[in-house]
Amino acid sequence: MVQVLVDVPEGALASLGEDAAGFAREMRLAAAMKWFELRRVSQERAAEIAGLSSAEFIDALRRLGVSPSQETADAPGDEEHRPVRPLVGDGASRACIERNDRLLSTVLDNVPVSLWEIDRNGIVTFQDGKALAAIGLERHQFVGKNIFDFYTDTVDLRRALAGEKVHGKRNDAGRDWENWFLPVHDGNGVGWVIGLSLDVTEQKHAEDELRAKIELIERQRHVIRELSVPIIQVWDRVLALPLTGAFDSGRADDITEELLAAVEKAQPRFVILDLTGIDVVDTTTANRLIAIIRALELLGFTGIVTGIRAGVAQAIVGLGIDLVHIRTFGLLRDGLRFCMRHLTAPGPG
Structure with missing residues (x-):
């Protein structure tokens, strides 16, 4: 001394x-x-x-x-872990310190964060930030107290005191937080831990609302797809799919997906594709229909095409599309009668 x-x-x-x-x-x-x-x-x-x-x-x-x-x-201590500290003693250095204090105060007063620091013994040396008010705490409320006396979930804190940088998210006091625990080294190891907690409650709520809207849109889209692919069980072990409107590649994919899922679940013997609502058939449309029939046959089901009107039949012939291996009928009821007759006939049909 x-x-x-x-x-x-x-x-x-x-x-x-x-x-x-x-x-x-x-x-x-x-x-x-x-x-x-x-x-x-x-x-x-x-x-x-x-x-x-x-x-x-x-x-x-x-x-x-x-x-x-x-x-x-x-x-x-280890220079890699030491913050840059301005030298004190001239006007420029004092201005630098005042600027840093001004920047820190502006952030803490306006951004929903809580910034704190403890020493190696767990004594809180700094505690400030706008976010504290959201959970009913005062600024500097715990300064001078040991954090282990009032903070129960200390796993991340102890990891930081052991020298590990920790980052994570959690819900605490009814708020959602993104937390950082940053060890600061001195000549004897970790001298301090600086903690930053960002209140992301509003962001989390916005993300949850967006996720809910996306899920609603997906459900609505699924309903629309089901309505656009009206698969009907018209008889025991007979499914019918009336096709109407445009039959482009996107809709063809949806129809194939929904139809194959339906037949796998219902296990019918016959599947009727009714073209009564199809006004125009081109090469692409015909090939897509044939692909659907072949996919059904690969799964062990019999595909039948009905509702082929004169104009559609003429177009198919003119395009040179071979439907010789596909059972076709002019009317849906004729196709249904065929299915019923074979289902009630004795022995394999």
């Missing part, structure tokens, strides 16, 4: 109501706080200079309106 002699004007101590010992304590505390505020010493060193414990020194800082969290210039 180094002793320092200070000359004080006569009567000064009496006017302050202090004796020599009290004056010395005040001087040590004032010097420690000033050097800490100017980032010349660490919080631990400042507490030692003041002759106080870490918690007592933090409490003194709070009483006098000095932030307990400061980046210091005297913490040795």
Whole structure:
């Protein structure tokens, strides 16, 4: 311990109501706080200079309106983990410090975040941010207290104290948070852990609403597809699919998918494709119909085409489409009679 002699004007101590010992304590505390505020010493060193414990020194800082969290210039250690700390002593450096404080205050006052810091012993040295109000906490409420006394889920915190950077999301106090736990090293390992919690509740709600809308659209799309592919069980082990309107590639794919799923579930013997509502048949349309019939046959079902009108039949012949291996009927009822006759006939039909 180094002793320092200070000359004080006569009567000064009496006017302050202090004796020599009290004056010395005040001087040590004032010097420690000033050097800490100017980032010349660490919080631990400042507490030692003041002759106080870490918690007592933090409490003194709070009483006098000095932030307990400061980046210091005297913490040795791994340069990779040390933040850049401006030198103090000239106007430019002071302006840099003031700018950093201004930037930090602006963020903490306007962005829904909670920023905090603990030392290696778990003492909270900084706690601030707009997001605290959303969960009923005051700014700096826990400064000077041990985080392990009030924070129960400490798994990520202990990982950070062990030197691991941790990032994750969780729901806490009815809010959704994205959290970062960042270890800061000094010469003796992890000296502090800085935590940042971003309130993403509104974003999460927006994502949930968007997901719900997408699911609704998909359900509606499925209903529309079912309506556009009206597969009807017209008799025991007989399914019918009336086709109407345009028969493009997209609709052909939907029809094939829905029809194959239906026959696999119903296990019919016959599937009737009724073309009564199809006005125009080109090569592409005919080939798609043939592909559907062949897919049914591969699964062991018999495909029948009905509702081929004169104009459609003429177009198929003119296009040279071979339907010789496909059972066809002019009317749906004729195709249905064929199916019923074979279903009621004895033996294999």
